[in-house]
Ligand code: HEM
Ligand SMILES: [Cu+2]
């Protein structure tokens with residue numbers, strides 16, 4: 064391993080003489096900061112696109128009856144909204160953070176495998192093209208839900224193959240990226256930075272990278288079996304040929320549940336960075352945070368069938384998955400308590416990143432509670448495949464993952480651009496997002512309890528008011544993100560000069576380098592005491 | 593800015609309050625079975641526990657946000673660990689969970705106990721309708737959405753039970769333990785009636801069981817709860833729970849109706865009668881995919897107007913129906929096209945084929961008689 068590091072140091076010496084400029088700077092980039100930037104822009108583009116699909120969904124659901132899109136199109140919208148948000152927006156955003164921050168936080172000059180890093184990013188592009196262009200092939204985009212359950216997904220057209228292929232590519236990208244991150248963290252920490260001195264964000268990404276390596280091949284397996292069932296006459300999921308459609312669900316969710324933690328652990332890392340900074344107090348219970356994260360990661364592999372409570376598993380299976388799911392909420396709770404204890408008796412200020420962090424703690428907890436409600440099997444029988452589940456996963460994914468990402472952007476963007484963002488506009492963006500988010504998704508708890516199924520283009524009249532409220536909230540939520548785009552662009556263009564320290568209470572190596580962070584940092588490793 | 597935010601929040605809250613007043617469903621359906629009642633109580637228990645924890649935890653947080661601010665001059669403390677506290681807040685939630693797990697486990701065992709049922713009904717999910725077969729009663733029928741296309745497309749007033757109404761509801765006696773055995777024909781569907789506390793996936797090639805015992809007469813409604821394609825949102829479930837006498841009457845009338853329908857199979861029908869009958873059958877069963885006009889929704893659902901299959905001969909020279917011919921396709925299906933053999937009787941199949949060949953822009957001119965269908969089966 065140490066040889067790898069050595070050769071790669073040479074690379075850099077080489078690079079810094081004349082690195083490519085213009086378009087080639089980006090295409091050929093092996094620089095972790097440039098690649099991080101590209102990941103973040105990619106993610107934001109996908110976020111806006113998938114958000115636009117959501118606007119169409121909410122437009123159709125504004126009133127009972129069919130107004131704007133036909134049912135088949137509606138299913139395409141929900142399917143691609145889910146796929147693109149998860150694989151195109153949330154996951155790449157976190158990889159963008161990892162690229163920018165992990166080397167800066169551990170005092171490394173770059174990622175361990177810069178060329179692989181370039182490849183992981185550029186693999187995203189063909190995958191995105193496959194997903195987006197699938198709307199234009201005969202039959203339209205995949206319409207079987209992001210979960211792609213057979214036999215329904217076996218009925219779909221060639222867009223299903225395109226989506227599956229896209230996911231294969233994204234899987235390769237994630238695995239390569241994870242290997243890179245793990246190697247970087249294990250081999251390139253500055254002298255003196257022991258594992259238990261690493262910033263919490265680095266810890267959460269280390270564990271996430273292991274989750275990715277373990278989970279993505281499982282997804283690839285499920286999807287490959289799906290493809291061979293579709294085209295090569297196998298019957299993995301076809302009962303008539305001795306297969307079992309529910310097998311797909313088991314394999315899919317064996318990937319799927321760790322996947323949801325892949326999308327939340329780095330968010331936990333961001334929160335654990337922001338809250339101590341603005342509380343001006345060290346993170347409470349660092350060690351227990353590390354253990355809780357590891358516990359969540361391990362447990363996340365033994366809870367998958369809570370997504371399948373209505374398939375009719377035997378009692379023993381149902382009990383096991385109910386108990387294990389309830390158990391996983393204990394370490395999740397520990398994290399929330401730790402954040403509160405970090406705030407307690409601090410000296411808090413509420414700049415935009417802190418506002419986002421506090422809101423995430425509050426709203427994510429609501430999502431955790433609705434998760435607990437869903438974990439109770441008999442109750443979940445009433446809730447599975449209703450809007451209650453839609454409310455649950457948006458509270459954990461939008462107000463958990465996406466809003467942590469926004470908070471993280473506000474937190475680190477002065478370091479990335481060298482300018483402070485516009486604080487007033489940032490606060491506007493925060494309040495608009497938080498209020499619109501709750502207006503959109505809180506009512507879904509009620510429609511779900513009352514039995515409104517998810518993935519339907521039309522609903523009975525008793526749900527009309529709540530759906531109209533949700534739609535209005537959604538339009539506001541969508542528009543508010545354009546403000547985010549504006550704030551980011553404005554910050555890149557100019558603004559008050561950021562100091563190296565940026566935030567009064569910030570600690571860590573990334574704040575010892577200049578703002579904006581120079582193209583090459585830590586070419587000689589810093590010493591950590 | 594804050595004023596505006598508060599104003600907006602007030603608006604939203606009053607909107608929500610307004611809809612709550614309109615007797616809006618905010619919670620689970622009123623339970624009418626023992627299981628649904630247990631689920632209801634379990635849910636309330638969890639909600640109150642969560643609310644309690646929520647209020648305590650976030651009162652602490654908001655207190656801290658208010659008191660421990662730099663702007664009021666609060667100095668940051670230095671602590672970053674407290675082992676006792678950390679152990680306490682791990683153990684207490686675990687104990688609370690244990691308290692919830694106990695009643696939940698009991699309910700799970702009760703839900704799973706399908707023994708000692710008074711009657712059994714086989715439920716089959718199809719794209720996009722439910723089929724009910726009363727085992728050892730010789731009663732079998734399809735239950736279709738009865739909301740009209742015009743209502744869905746906003747050309748007609750929507751009724752009270754918009755999207756939750758069917759032509760043939762399932763009927764069960766109150767107080768009897770009804771065992772359901774579920775399966776599906778094509779893709780996974782899920783049979784759900786919230787008032788009964790039942791939701792069970794119907795999985796092609798597998799038989800799954802569940803049960804309910806309704807204790808109050810009434811009409812109970814639910815919807816398919818697993819994405820099953822285009823019309824997933826349009827295949828509701830309606831169950832009427834009636835007294836035992838009424839139930840027996842209903843069974844008898846269903847058996848009678850089946851007899852009359854079969855009687856028609858032996859007579860020779862006129863072309864006009866077949867076409868007229870075929871139109872009804874077509875609109876009920878085929879139009880969802882092939883469209884009322886016959887134009888289909890290519891490429892997923894081919895047009896019947898001008899279609900090769902609908903315009904080619906049905907029978908070969910040997911008198912047997914041709915493979916991949918019109919009758920073969922309707923009887924046996926292919927890929928997404930369902931097999932109608934078990935769903936439609938001889939008269940219905942003969943009528944609908946005759947209709948498709950002589951309407952929808954086709955004019956083959958021939959007639960398919962129910963007797964021919966019968967011998968082709
Ligand atoms: C306290 C922790 C949590 C518990 C106990 C929990 C429990 C559950 C359960 C039981 C379901 C299945 C509901 C159903 O389909 O009927 C579910 C669905 C889901 N959860 Fe969670 N959850 C937790 C946290 C999270 C987190 C942190 C995330 C993501 C960041 C997440 C994302 C999701 C998603 C995406 C689904 C729905 C997937 C789908 O069907 O499309 N959950 N959760
Ligand atoms: Cu899960």
Ligand SMILES: [Cu+2]
Nearest residue numbers: 816818820824
């Ligand atoms: Cu369905």
